[in-house]
Amino acid sequence: MSAGLATRAPLTIEQRRVRSAWWFVAPMIVALVAVAGWPLTRTFWFSVTDANFSDLSVAQFIGIDNFTDLLADPVWWSSVRNTLVFTFVSVLLETVLGLIVALILNSHFPMRGAIRAAVLVPWAIPTVVSAQLWNWMYHDVFGIINESLIWMGVLDHPVAWIANPHTNLWAIVAVDVWKTTPFMALLLLAGLQQISAEVYEAARVDGIHPVKVFFRITLPLLKPALLVAVIFRVLDAMRVFDVIYVMTGNNQTTMSISVYARQQLVDFQNVGMGSAAATLLFALIAIIAVIYITAARIGKET
Amino acid sequence: MKLSSAKIFASLGLGLIFATASLSAQAATVSISCGAVGQEADQCKQGVEAWAKKTGNQVKIVSTPTSSTDQLALYQQVLAAKSGDIDVFQIDVVWPGILGTHFVDLGKSFSQEEIERHFPPIIANNTIKGHLIAMPWFTDAGLLYYRKDLLDKYGKKAPTTWQELTDTAKEIQDKERAAGNSKMHGFVFQGKAYEGLTCVGLEWIDSFGGGQIIDGNGKVTVNNPKAAEALTWAASTIGTIAPEGVLNYQEEEARGVFQAGDAVFMRNWPYAWSLANAADSPVKGKIGVTAVPKGSDAGKLTGALGGWELAVSKYSKNQAAAIDLVKYLTSPEEQKRRAIAGSFNPTIMSLYNDKEVTDANPFMAQLYDTFANAVARPSRASGLKYNQLSSDFFNAVQSVLRKQTDASSALKQLAAKLNQLSHNGKW
Numbered sequence: 001m002s003a004g005l006a007t008r009a010p011l012t013i014e015q016r017r018v019r020s021a022w023w024f025v026a027p028m029i030v031a032l033v034a035v036a037g038w039p040l041t042r043t044f045w046f047s048v049t050d051a052n053f054s055d056l057s058v059a060q061f062i063g064i065d066n067f068t069d070l071l072a073d074p075v076w077w078s079s080v081r082n083t084l085v086f087t088f089v090s091v092l093l094e095t096v097l098g099l100i101v102a103l104i105l106n107s108h109f110p111m112r113g114a115i116r117a118a119v120l121v122p123w124a125i126p127t128v129v130s131a132q133l134w135n136w137m138y139h140d141v142f143g144i145i146n147e148s149l150i151w152m153g154v155l156d157h158p159v160a161w162i163a164n165p166h167t168n169l170w171a172i173v174a175v176d177v178w179k180t181t182p183f184m185a186l187l188l189l190a191g192l193q194q195i196s197a198e199v200y201e202a203a204r205v206d207g208i209h210p211v212k213v214f215f216r217i218t219l220p221l222l223k224p225a226l227l228v229a230v231i232f233r234v235l236d237a238m239r240v241f242d243v244i245y246v247m248t249g250n251n252q253t254t255m256s257i258s259v260y261a262r263q264q265l266v267d268f269q270n271v272g273m274g275s276a277a278a279t280l281l282f283a284l285i286a287i288i289a290v291i292y293i294t295a296a297r298i299g300k301e302t
Numbered sequence: 303m304k305l306s307s308a309k310i311f312a313s314l315g316l317g318l319i320f321a322t323a324s325l326s327a328q329a330a331t332v333s334i335s336c337g338a339v340g341q342e343a344d345q346c347k348q349g350v351e352a353w354a355k356k357t358g359n360q361v362k363i364v365s366t367p368t369s370s371t372d373q374l375a376l377y378q379q380v381l382a383a384k385s386g387d388i389d390v391f392q393i394d395v396v397w398p399g400i401l402g403t404h405f406v407d408l409g410k411s412f413s414q415e416e417i418e419r420h421f422p423p424i425i426a427n428n429t430i431k432g433h434l435i436a437m438p439w440f441t442d443a444g445l446l447y448y449r450k451d452l453l454d455k456y457g458k459k460a461p462t463t464w465q466e467l468t469d470t471a472k473e474i475q476d477k478e479r480a481a482g483n484s485k486m487h488g489f490v491f492q493g494k495a496y497e498g499l500t501c502v503g504l505e506w507i508d509s510f511g512g513g514q515i516i517d518g519n520g521k522v523t524v525n526n527p528k529a530a531e532a533l534t535w536a537a538s539t540i541g542t543i544a545p546e547g548v549l550n551y552q553e554e555e556a557r558g559v560f561q562a563g564d565a566v567f568m569r570n571w572p573y574a575w576s577l578a579n580a581a582d583s584p585v586k587g588k589i590g591v592t593a594v595p596k597g598s599d600a601g602k603l604t605g606a607l608g609g610w611e612l613a614v615s616k617y618s619k620n621q622a623a624a625i626d627l628v629k630y631l632t633s634p635e636e637q638k639r640r641a642i643a644g645s646f647n648p649t650i651m652s653l654y655n656d657k658e659v660t661d662a663n664p665f666m667a668q669l670y671d672t673f674a675n676a677v678a679r680p681s682r683a684s685g686l687k688y689n690q691l692s693s694d695f696f697n698a699v700q701s702v703l704r705k706q707t708d709a710s711s712a713l714k715q716l717a718a719k720l721n722q723l724s725h726n727g728k729w
Contacts, residue, residue: 054382054403054686140547141485141559163493163549165704248550251495252697253704266375268690269400 040282046275053269066276075252076277079260080284082169086244086256087237090176095230097177098184103218105185106192116189123182131246134175138162165253172247172254176240184229191225192218227296231289238285257281330623333362334390335377337610341644346392349640353630359623364388371497377401386617389624393436395427395609396497396681399688402430405613409434411625419634420649427678428611435613437632438649440640442608443676444505444594445669447560447568447578451588452478460592462603464509464535467567467595471543474566488543490556491569495700498552500679500692501606502569503699506532508677509604510597515695516720520683521727524695525717532597533702533709540703549703561585569594571608575665576645591665593672605669607676609649641666647673684729694719 011019047066051059070076105116122130137144138161146158161171195218203213219226241258248254250263257277265274336346343365350361364387366373374397380388381404393401409417409429417425417434424438446467448460452474461467471488478486492498508514512529516522540546548556553570557577560568563584568574579586593603612631614624630636637648641659647666651674653659660667681688698716701707707715721727 052686053378054400056382135550139555139558140545141487141564142562158545158547160545160547160549163547163551165706168550249494249496250693251550251700263693266378267371267693269378269686270690 043275043278043282046271047279048276049272051271051275053265053271056271059272062272066272067280069273070276070280075255076260078252079255079257082254083238083240083256083258085169086173086176086240087234090173090180091230091233091237093173093177094180094184094233095226097181098229099188099226101181101185102188102192103214105189119185120182122179123186125179127179127242128246130179131175131243134171134178135162135247138171162247168248168251169254172244175247176237176243179243180233184233187229187232188222188225191222191229194225195221231292231296234292235285235289238281238288257284329359330620331360331362332389332620332623332627333364333387334392334627335364335366335388336392337373338366345640345644345646348643349631349636350627352636353627356630357623357626359627361627366392370394374400381615381617384617386615386619389615389618389620390627391613391615392439393611393613395424395441395607395611396679396688396692398428398430398435398611398613399681399683399685401613402433402435404616405435406616406618406621406625407433407435408437408614408625408628412437412629416629419651420632421651421674423607423674423676423678424609424611424649427607427682430682436611437613437628439610439612439632440637440646441649441673441676442571442573442647443605443669443672444501444569444608445572445605445665445672446592446594447570447574448590448592449563449566449585449588450590452566453590460590461567461595462592463596463598463601464506465598468535468539468543471566475543485564487545487559487565489539489567489569490544490548490551490559490565492551492553492556493540493544493548493700493703494550494552494555495696496552497692497696499696499699501608503533503536503695504677504679505569505594505604505606506536506597509594509601510535511601512597514677514680515691516680516683516724516727518683519727520724520729522717522720522724524720525713527710528597530709530713533699533712535597536699537702537705537709540705549700572645572647572663572665575663591669593669603672605672605676607678609647684724687723687729690723691720694723 046056046059048061048063049059050062050065101119105112105119125133136142138146140146140158140160140163143158143161145161146155149155150158159167161167199217199221200213203217208216239258240256241262244254244256245259245262250259250267255263258281261274261277261281263274264270264277268274334346334350336343336350343363347363350363353359354361366376374394377391377393377397378401381401391401391405412434420438421441424441425434428434428436428438446460453459453470456470456474456477458470458474461470467489475486475488492502504514507524507529510528510532512526512532513523515524540548545559551559553574556565556568556570557574559565560570560574561578561583575591577583578589594605596603612628614621614628618624632649634648634650634653637646637650638653638656638659640646641648641653642662645663647663648654648659654666654670654673666673679688680691684691694716698707698712702709702712
């Protein structure tokens with residue numbers, strides 16, 4: 001026994017550390033394969049079959065037919081467009097507003113703790129509830145938004161925010177911004193608190209203008225937190241489902257890719273087509289993530 | 303000796319018979335899924351508990367989502383897995399084609415008389431390839447609600463054609479607005495892109511004599527001038543007598559406007575009657591109900607068929623008890639109780655002559671023809687693809703209502719889509 005062990009060259013410290021690292025990571029990898037890898041593989045498989053929800057066992061391989069059907073469907077393309085517009089506009093607004101809120105919350109003022117907690121309320125309300133609340137507020141006959149805007153003289157007749165195809169996507173973006181800005185603010189606030197007070201102290205001693213301080217000190221030092229927060233939100237916004245589904249259902253003028261995939265999968269029982277849509281969404285998100293991370297890394301090196 | 307052994311055998315035999323009898327009388331546990339909208343769950347519970355008490359069986363109620371779309375998704379999962387967890391399913395009138403293969407043929411367990419006392423169109427709707435896969439439980443038809451007080455005030459009567467409705471709605475809306483009631487609208491209905499708009503759109507087209515999207519054999523018939531006329535009229539209401547927001551209304555949004563007193567006419571289902579006449583309703587006692595109007599004098603009064611059925615799962619382990627429960631719940635006695643207590647329209651024709659039922663719900667007697675001849679959505683001919691057909695249809699109707707397309711080109715595109723979906727009407 002001991003002779004056998006002795007013949008093997010002793011592990012270096014480095015090797016031993018790698019080995020124990022693998023042991024620590026292993027449960028995580030197993031869990032990921034089980035909860036993410038397996039469903040993902042199945043989705044990929046279904047996307048090249050004619051699977052129907054009523055009986056998944058008889059699915060036949062049909063090659064890329066689902067994907068060609070998908071790319072020929074104008075509704076698919078409008079859902080891609082809606083998803084990209086929604087993601088770009090909502091994340092942009094959330095980042096700018098979130099940063100402003102974070103800067104305010106980072107300064108010292110009375111009741112700061114209470115206000116920090118209060119800001120989080122929109123984020124804490126389940127989306128299904130808040131989307132339905134906003135639906136009523138947007139209502140063209142009894143909604144409070146029309147009521148207030150008419151009272152203030154901004155509008156002279158009520159607007160059907162959710163029903164009008166020119167305003168409905170923007171109305172949904174507004175709800176998402178309202179809901180997610182606090183989350184963005186919280187992430188950025190954490191970043192701001194990492195910045196040491198001494199840097200600001202030095203800038204103040206040197207008499208630097210506050211605007212310059214923001215662009216030359218705060219923003220560069222906040223960049224890592226900002227990049228993480230934005231990628232978080234972008235990936236999340238690309239998958240948007242609940243707020244759109246609750247507010248306008250399967251309406252094609254606001255349909256996102258996830259709503260499209262769900263409609264194919266559940267309403268139409270067309271598991272093949274729905275999986276193809278989900279697969280393309282996955283690919284789209286992966287591409288955006290890779291581009292973003294690469295760009296961020298290049299930005300860091302220069 | 304001989305005698306005594308005969309005695310022994312006899313007593314053994316008796317014992318065996320007794321044992322089998324007690325075995326078959328042993329209480330079964332049947333689980334049933336009931337709807338959960340408004341009073342549904344409560345009334346369902348009362349019904350099944352009465353059956354349980356009568357037969358000594360036990361019943362478990364499985365709660366389901368309130369949205370029928372989510373409910374269908376749940377059922378499809380349970381049934382696709384061949385699970386016996388739910389024995390009796392409450393299913394929508396448009397689902398037999400989608401779910402039919404999972405249910406037992408009830409035609410063998412119910413007598414001819416028990417079947418024929420229900421409305422024939424519903425029985426036909428629930429018969430898939432010669433199998434009666436569900437028994438009618440309660441029915442629904444699209445109705446036109448109106449403000450009796452406003453019509454009286456302006457000397458109008460309830461409309462029987464859409465043109466009359468348009469004129470009356472416009473006049474009352476304009477005069478009421480001029481009198482300071484700025485929120486008044488002429489007409490509200492369900493215009494959101496969902497199943498409800500399929501019902502509403504089908505009513506419009508049917509009322510103009512434009513058919514039912516596809517015919518009984520599955521042939522796509524929706525692209526015709528009468529259907530185009532119907533949708534052109536419907537689009538003309540948006541922004542004139544109907545608020546633009548109807549394009550996002552479901553049943554409850556329409557009822558919200560009507561019940562607040564802000565609309566002259568509303569298209570909705572019977573359930574709105576008891577709620578609009580509840581003690582806290584601003585329009586209590588001021589409303590009337592009539593059939594959905596005709597397109598023209600040549601058209602017909604209409605109303606889309608809704609309603610719910612009871613089906614027994616093939617995978618049920620207690621089929622006999624489950625069928626008995628369905629028999630009890632769809633019986634005249636139980637349907638009568640539910641009609642009086644919860645305004646659930648009976649599917650048994652003779653109950654519409656029952657004084658206690660019609661006293662509680664005057665509109666049931668008055669609109670008997672509407673309920674008897676309600677126009678069914680084409681779910682039977684389109685089978686598994688019904689949902690896709692319905693989605694294509696309501697999206698086409700909505701694009702006309704939004705004025706993005708004109709009616710005839712929208713219908714032409716829709717027909718092309720449906721032909722592609724169905725391989726030229728073969729579904």
